[in-house]
Amino acid sequence: MSHYIIAVVVGSLRRDSFNRKLANALVKLAPPEFSLQPVEIGDLPLYNQDDDANPAESVKRLKAEIMAAQGLLFVTAEYNRSIPGVLKNAIDHASRPYGQNAWKGKPAGVIGVSVGAIGTAMAQQHLRNILAYLDVPTLGQPEAFIQAKEELFDQAGDIGADSSNFLQDWMDRYVAWVKKHGV
DSSP, rough: OEEEEEEEEEEEEOOHHHHHHHHHHHHHHHHHHHHEEOOOOOOOOOEEEETTTSSSSSHHHHHHHHHHHHHEEEEEOOBBOOOOHHHHHHHHHHHHSSOTTTTTOEEEEEEEEEOOOOOOOHHHHHHHHHHHTOOOOOOOOSEEEEEGGGGGOOOSBOOHHHHHHHHHHHHHHHHHHHHOOOO
């Protein structure tokens, strides 16, 4: 049996982020051979091409974690109908300098939760466009635009009963995607 390290990138820094909570709950839906590991992006400096030759230690760490992973899981918030700046900053850092794209070829899943009725649909679409450019094969179906409702999580922070079947199916499809496209 293979072991898969999955780099989990949460596009929200808020302490009580719904997306961090979702990422933590998704860990419990993954099979035992999948190790979902959070990637810190809040400590990255703003991307500046002038720093490509001498990146900060946090940038080196980010790129190393992405390179070591067999798959990617993006759990993103939606800010102003797009991805949060902190997520775009992390994507830019790990894709640069030109020719040293750490994301390239890593199979990815994109999911997110928001209080809005359409969840993070716009942010996910923008993120998918960016990932396509970076040569990241991204799971297309099922899409998961999750609305944050009271019953989404149970008292323990796990996925609530009303959403568990849908999100387990999403995770199963994601696992199959990684196994099919793994590097």
